[in-house]
Amino acid sequence: MSDATKSNLLIILRGAVGSCPSCGARKLFGSRMRLSGKCPSCEMDFDGPPGHWVGSVGMNTILCVILLLLTIVVSTLLLWPNLKVIPMLLPALIVGFVSPIFLYPISQTLWTAIDLVIRKEK
Numbered sequence: 001m002s003d004a005t006k007s008n009l010l011i012i013l014r015g016a017v018g019s020c021p022s023c024g025a026r027k028l029f030g031s032r033m034r035l036s037g038k039c040p041s042c043e044m045d046f047d048g049p050p051g052h053w054v055g056s057v058g059m060n061t062i063l064c065v066i067l068l069l070l071t072i073v074v075s076t077l078l079l080w081p082n083l084k085v086i087p088m089l090l091p092a093l094i095v096g097f098v099s100p101i102f103l104y105p106i107s108q109t110l111w112t113a114i115d116l117v118i119r120k121e122k
């Protein structure tokens with residue numbers, strides 16, 4: 001694995017855990033859900049060009065769909081072969097309503113990390 005690949009993987013992993021993709025600093029959000037301004041440690045500018053945050057909304061959608069599909073698969077496996085609608089629907093509804101809110105901060109740092117890797121490659 002080359003140094004550039006390792007570095008890109010590290011940037012993505014930092015973003016996936018809600019840290020600054022550039023330096024790994026934590027506590028970027030405070031009480032707000034929105035990542036904006038600069039990193040308190042490395043001063044990376046989180047506000048990219050106009051439309052930058054559309055990518056984080058897309059990332060949030062992708063993560064929520066993956067989590068929702070996992071919930072449906074797990075509930076199907078747990079209830080097999082006596083599948084019933086309500087026990088399968090209830091966890092899926094809870095995940096469907098809670099995960100977009102819960103995953104939004106991580107979606108922002110993950111999208112910022114992907115954007116940083118893409119810009120680095122150019």
Ligand SMILES: [Zn+2]
Pocket residue numbers: 020021022023024025039040041042043044
């Ligand atoms: Zn930083």
